[in-house]
Amino acid sequence: MARTESNVDRLYDALRRMATDFSFKPDARINESALATQLNASRTPIREALNRLVAEGFLTFQSGRGFFCRSLSPELVMDLYEARVAVEVESVRLAARRGDERDIAILMQELEDIAPDYTSEADTEALLAMDERFHTQLCALAGNAELARMLANLNDRIRYLRLIDLRRLQAIGPHGQTMVSAHQRILDAIARRDADGAMSEMRAHIERRREGATQAVRDAYAQLYVPEH
């Protein structure tokens, strides 16, 4: 039988999920005792998980006052997307230079297979997951664990923004095809070992979404401050 996930991991996962989807409202103080009761644990392991989340940028901490949900300013969104550019542009450069031929082929096949799902655009969350998965796999082609780790962190922190952004896109009109072809252009450049091409495609792709995301953060504020969601 598989090893049961340890309790602190369970707490960490739960808390990170709460932080990423803003079950905590921005800037709100986090009550440790309440969390402990809610998650059926004592304060000690809860605080350990919270400390990790602070280090990862999901929460902030003020000595003597406790833990707080991070705020979400347009400036932070800008910073996070620029950081994504830094990580992902270099990743595709490395991928174009040394990505495994077979892995690239697999990724291209996979992209083609799920293209219909992109364009059908039934479920925004599924679309988000596909988008994120593609970027993660692309980064994996570079074979650099640190870049992968940085991207994973950034993805977690902007997930909610991406969701709101995608919802906006879908409301405007069908955009699944646009996303698929952007992804395909990046991957094609990598396949033909065109590092510069891949880099500029990736940069353009992310920057295109940056403005959408800064707009999304304003929408997000509206959606965040409802009683419960």
Add this chain to the structure above:
Amino acid sequence: MARTESNVDRLYDALRRMATDFSFKPDARINESALATQLNASRTPIREALNRLVAEGFLTFQSGRGFFCRSLSPELVMDLYEARVAVEVESVRLAARRGDERDIAILMQELEDIAPDYTSEADTEALLAMDERFHTQLCALAGNAELARMLANLNDRIRYLRLIDLRRLQAIGPHGQTMVSAHQRILDAIARRDADGAMSEMRAHIERRREGATQAVRDAYAQLYVPEH
């Protein structure tokens, strides 16, 4: 009177210092009780600090077995330096595009002022601090807190390698001037708003040190496994 630093901050700083300069030996298990006695605290705040260090990549954690000092493989060094390239190359790009004219001038002046100290190369640790400071300030020109944060983390994690690398450089011959002029070329490119020039100078500058650092890690192993240092 200034607010006294909280105890957990003190512990965190102490532990991070121990992790960065490898007072813990790579892959060694960390005994919480011993640390608690040594640092005059109980295990609870120690564990909170350790959890943060795990999230920051200084330590690893295995459920049920505890905390371990990270290992230092040539692959990890490679990854960290490539991540530095990602962060710093994009930073100088942004700095060239939007860095404040006045800040750039200040940095140029400062670089000129301390050039003699670089070349005298008396103290390797001082040289290291100057190098790190320059890169940090350069990154600050980009005005992106996330990139700055990522770089700060990377700097902490490679500090020891940089030290060993610099020692090797100094042993071979005088290299302070080489470093100064590399820094000056990057800054000059930024000053004339030449983003591409700044990017390729920065890339070359970091990659030049990458091989030195992977060699340094082998030397580091030799220096790490002496009884105490």
Add this chain to the structure above:
DNA sequence: TGATGCAAAGCTGTATACAGATATGAACGC
């Protein structure tokens, strides 16, 4: 001699208690 199993020691995971700091709200004065 080398492998295996077992018992003891040590360490981690977490609940709990309590001291001290911080936030809250009521009472009071302006």
Add this chain to the structure above:
DNA sequence: GCGTTCATATCTGTATACAGCTTTGCATCA
């Protein structure tokens, strides 16, 4: 009505205790 002060309640910071898991070292056996 509005700000101030103080008492109260709440929450954080950390020590400590203890259960359960891991490791270690010894003894046994092939």
